[in-house]
Amino acid sequence: MNKPLKQHLIDPEICIRCYTCEMTCPIQAITHDDMNVVVDADKCNFCMDCIPVCPTGSIDEWRVVETPYSLDEQFEWTELPEQAEISGGDDSTEALDEAMAALLAEAHAGAGGKSVAPASASKPSINLHTIGKPVTARVQGNYRLTAEGSDSDVRHIILDMAGAPFPVLEGQSIGIIPPGTDAEGKPHLPRLYSVSSPRDGERPGYANVSLTVKREPHGVGSNYVCDLSKGDEVQVTGPFGATFLLPDDPAARLLMICTGTGSAPFRAFTMRRQRMSAGAAGDMVLFFGARTPDSLPYFGPLKKVPDSLLKKHFAFSRVEGEEKQYVQDRMRAHEDEVAELLADPNTHIYVCGLRGMEAGVDEALANIAESIGLPWVTTRDAMRAEGRYHVETY
Numbered sequence: 001m002n003k004p005l006k007q008h009l010i011d012p013e014i015c016i017r018c019y020t021c022e023m024t025c026p027i028q029a030i031t032h033d034d035m036n037v038v039v040d041a042d043k044c045n046f047c048m049d050c051i052p053v054c055p056t057g058s059i060d061e062w063r064v065v066e067t068p069y070s071l072d073e074q075f076e077w078t079e080l081p082e083q084a085e086i087s088g089g090d091d092s093t094e095a096l097d098e099a100m101a102a103l104l105a106e107a108h109a110g111a112g113g114k115s116v117a118p119a120s121a122s123k124p125s126i127n128l129h130t131i132g133k134p135v136t137a138r139v140q141g142n143y144r145l146t147a148e149g150s151d152s153d154v155r156h157i158i159l160d161m162a163g164a165p166f167p168v169l170e171g172q173s174i175g176i177i178p179p180g181t182d183a184e185g186k187p188h189l190p191r192l193y194s195v196s197s198p199r200d201g202e203r204p205g206y207a208n209v210s211l212t213v214k215r216e217p218h219g220v221g222s223n224y225v226c227d228l229s230k231g232d233e234v235q236v237t238g239p240f241g242a243t244f245l246l247p248d249d250p251a252a253r254l255l256m257i258c259t260g261t262g263s264a265p266f267r268a269f270t271m272r273r274q275r276m277s278a279g280a281a282g283d284m285v286l287f288f289g290a291r292t293p294d295s296l297p298y299f300g301p302l303k304k305v306p307d308s309l310l311k312k313h314f315a316f317s318r319v320e321g322e323e324k325q326y327v328q329d330r331m332r333a334h335e336d337e338v339a340e341l342l343a344d345p346n347t348h349i350y351v352c353g354l355r356g357m358e359a360g361v362d363e364a365l366a367n368i369a370e371s372i373g374l375p376w377v378t379t380r381d382a383m384r385a386e387g388r389y390h391v392e393t394y
Contacts, residue, residue: 008044024053121245122199142157142226154214154295157211168238168239171265173193178220213261247387254283262352328361335371358393
């Protein structure tokens with residue numbers, strides 16, 4: 001019998017088709033078709049460069065196999081296969097155990113580790129509209145969220161799905177395909193944006209979704225989206241994401257930490273809670289960081305949301321004459337509030353925004369948890385396994 005082999009795979013249910021892993025892989029071992037992003041077992045050398053760049057942890061999947069799954073097999077998957085038994089008796093079982101031990105020793109958590117959806121979350125629809133068969137949506141509105149003259153141009157985009165089936169949950173993302181081709185003459189890949197509206201639409205009962213998009217100086221996708229006008233048609237893929245979801249348990253408490261456009265899913269969370277229970281649901285606490293108040297999306301509307309529904313803590317890092325503050329600094333300033341949430345088994349933690357925030361937030365959570373006798377790594381990993389800890393950074 002051939003010695004069992006380890007194979008690197010991607011979870012098609014959790015993958016949000018951002019293609020970051022494919023663009024990062026130094027040996028072009030990752031590829032995609034209209035449906036899935038997959039790893040070529042003939043090329044993969046387990047360099048692990050793709051692991052930390054994945055925002056969802058879907059890249060951190062492995063199986064021990066006698067014969068590697070082919071690309072064609074992986075392209076057909078809607079979910080990962082279970083670990084198959086290795087034939088050949090006790091020797092093969094021992095070889096499997098050794099291979100799995102080696103695999104686990106090499107694999108690491110990546111950006112927040114592999115998440116699990118909250119147990120009470122609704123079942124999401126995944127990848128209904130692909131690159132090959134996108135849905136045509138029409139722009140209903142394009143509104144600037146940040147002040148004119150600020151250093152950040154952030155837009156609120158509303159898309160009408162024109163009657164196409166597009167069930168989307170709070171915390172999911174959609175892809176928008178920019179027109180034209182890249183420097184190599186290939187069609188542009190979809191750019192992923194978190195949905196900032198609740199499941200019943202930006203306007204209740206209408207088939208529309210909203211996005212929160214920041215213009216990047218050289219961003220192909222962001223400039224295209226930010227320049228859209230009312231009535232324009234766009235090609236949309238998705239929805240994507242099966243773990244960064246809102247619990248449907250009204251007693252669930254939410255600790256939400258974000259920067260910039262990472263606020264998009266939390267706007268959706270807040271609107272869903274507001275519509276469903278008029279503030280009677282579990283606590284919602286938001287730590288929101290930006291350079292200045294003028295560059296913080298939804299700053300005005302957020303201030304109008306009552307504290308009985310959403311407790312808000314803003315951190316600004318570039319206000320003239322004031323000391324720089326980041327979200328982790330505000331968390332430490334409200335240590336007792338955060339500690340009480342960490343100690344409650346009904347609390348769900350969500351972190352969303354730029355990847356640079358992740359280390360500081362994790363350190364602050366560790367300091368606060370350990371101040372009340374909770375070992376942070378153990379606590380965090382247990383919360384993740386229970387579907388109560390989620391990180392999506394980019």
